[in-house]
Amino acid sequence: MHISNLKNEFYQPLIGNKILLLVHYDVDAVCACKILQYLFRSDHISYTLVPVRGVEELKYAFLSFCKEVKYVLFVNCGGTIDLIDTLEPENSIVFFVLDAHRPTDVCNVYSPDQVKLLVPRSDDEKIPHPSEIFRDESDEDDDDDDESGDEGDRQDRRRQKAEEAMRKRREKRQWEENRNHVLFSYTQYSYYGRSSAVVMYELAWRMSKDTNDLLWLAIVGATEQMLLAKVDYQRYVLETGFLQSHVQRLSHHSDNQSNEDDVGNILTGVKITFGKDLQLALYRHWTVEASLRYSRYSATKLRLWTLRGESKVQELLAEIGLPLVQSRQKFTSMNMILRKEFPESMEKLGEKYNMDRIMTATFFLQYGYRGRFCAFDFVYGVLALLESRAKDKSLSTCFMEALDSLSRSNKHVLEDGIEKCKTILVSIFKQVQSLLEMRQVISAGPFLYLVLQEGTLDVQLYSSPLCLGLLAQFALEAYVGSSRSKKAASQPLIASAPLDPEKGTCLLLGIPPVADESSNNFFGKAFEQAGERISARMNMDYFDTSIIQLKTEDRPKFLDALTSLLL
Structure with missing residues (x-):
């Protein structure tokens, strides 16, 4: 309800x-x-x-x-x-x-x-009416047979009851067929609704308990949905409009005031601003050259896995007027003038280098004199902490570290996550480069697929849906950018990686095509049907149905079944 x-x-x-x-x-x-x-x-x-x-x-x-x-x-x-x-x-x-x-x-x-x-109930969900999916079975046929009357009357009554029972069975069968059709249409696609963090912030606001800290958490939650392609860009723009109105409202209360963080420590005033920023991952905490190379947007637009792409980077930096020495040192250590001019220069040259959307709308958090973060930085940092697995660290410990990193008093934890995320981004780029060079992104007709084999460099990193999803998005965009096939942009991608070599299981997920403006994903239902066709040993344990666990030896048959299903 x-x-x-x-x-x-x-x-x-x-x-x-x-x-x-x-x-x-x-x-x-x-x-x-x-x-x-x-x-x-x-x-x-x-x-x-x-x-x-x-x-x-x-x-x-x-x-x-x-x-x-x-x-x-x-x-x-x-x-x-x-x-x-x-x-x-x-x-x-x-x-x-x-x-x-x-x-x-x-x-x-x-x-x-x-x-x-x-x-609240949304019309976009198209939830079926209860009469289409629930049926009252209380009304059963009356089996009591009235034996009064002569033999002819009794035969007529039995015939009428048989006809009535047949009619009810026919109606029930038609209703069940319609129910299956309605439920299939409703569950055919998996997608994401509004950010849960935004919903909770709205609750805090309605109870007059909202603060800049809570608003920033809502912003990070909404940004994660856009960054991981859970929602389309238009949905993100609409959400930023709602969040921006709260930024303006709260900014009047936070100017020149000290604030307490969520554990009671007095900190300097918090300021949230809305503006445009480059789609370059962690460039304020990295070097410009590294951020250009390992960011999905710039790497796929410039095709940085090729020699020509390498020369384009050098050409771009030269045209900006950024010396190599400056581009290879940490952004905060660069010449102040070059640092201030860099975003504007990139925006001016974006169209020339096929990066017309290099700038995107986002929010910034400022506290103190040196604590300036973009919402994208927070998402990358928290995501890396969730994925920072080690032999001596449990998943629940990773979760608690990610939770702690959102407190301003624990800025060092977030910065540690940002450093870990750099390693993840470098690994993803190298993996995509290897996949393209070895031609391991394969077209199966209705979809593309890639398979990471046991023994691949950093393969254990991709036993997580988050990291495998990031790799899949990068690989699909890179493949489309380098493919000569006209239908590449309309093909979805399936990515698979080892999950537990001892149990012989693998992780498998699917993502929508690049050309699809909607974030709706049809792979959940397709995986279910393909698994039923071959009686695959699979586990649909994840809350996102487009992610499954599968026996590695069943994977070839599963992909064949999926191909025949989607043709």
Whole structure:
């Protein structure tokens, strides 16, 4: 059931109760969780926080803590599965679902009391009417046979009942066929709704508890959706309009004032501004040359995996008037005049070098004299902390580090994440360069695919959906930019990498074509049907249905089945 008044129908019932907070491993969910922590702390609401990656972890976490709580809050998880059927909760437990994944499971939508969705119902979702998917089976045929009357009357009544039963079976079969068609149309594409961090910020605003810190968290959550291609650019522009209005409103309160961070430390005034910035990853924290080389946008537009692309970079830097010595030292150490002129110079030359959208709208955070960050920097830093796996570090530890990095008092944690992200971006570029040189991005007809084999350099990095997704986006854009095929831009891509060599499993995900303006992804339903065709040993445990786990030895047959299905 959708609820519209979050303050009265969601937040007020939580006060005085202990909450189980289940949060997905993504940047938007981490930002939404940080806002919730601030709100819970202000009203002394106790909670248990458990990060989850998939359905099995969600079930385990719920079973571990369900006896201690009355309310369970899901952040970017739970909305796409039938929660009542999956978790089998007691009738007294209430589920609040804040999930950007779409489409929402229809059983959650029409649950009268136990499942409450923290987003207003949208016409864009095209949720089926309940009569199309739920049928009242209480009216059964009356089997009592009236034996009164002569033999002819009894035969007539039996014939009429047989005809009536046949008619009902025919109607039921037609209704089930229509139901399957309606559900297929509804679940055919997976996509993302509004950022969960933005929804939670709006709740804080309506309760008059919003601050610049919370607004910045909402901005980071919305930026992550655009940066990882979860939503199309037009949706991002509309969201930035909403966020910009709050930036202007709060700026009047924060000028020349000191603020407390979320743990009570007095810090200098926080200032958020809206403007344009270069689509160059982490260039303020890196060198200009490295950022140009390893950013997806500039690398694919200049084709930097080729010798001609290398010469174009040198030509571009020369035309800007940026000496190589300056371009190869940290941006903050560059000549001040060159540093200030660099964004404007890049924008002027963007069209000449096929980078007409090198500038994009974004937000900036300024506190103190040296603490200036772009929203993209925060996304990259938090994402890298979520992915900073090591033998002595658990996934939950990575999650908590990512959560801590969003506090201004822990700026060093974010900076550590930014340094780790540089390593990830370098690895992705080198991997894409190798894939193109070895011609390992292969066309299967209706789609492209790439497979990272065990033993590939840094292959363990891509056992995560986040990093494999970044690689897939980079590889698809690079392939389209270098391919002579006219249909390359209209082909989606499937990427696969080893997941657990000991168990013989791999990770497999699909992304939409470059030419597709919509972010809708049809691979979730396609994967399900292809798996059923060959009885593949696969696990659809992720909340995004376009990501699956598969037995490595089943992968060739699975791709063949997918090809025949999509032709």
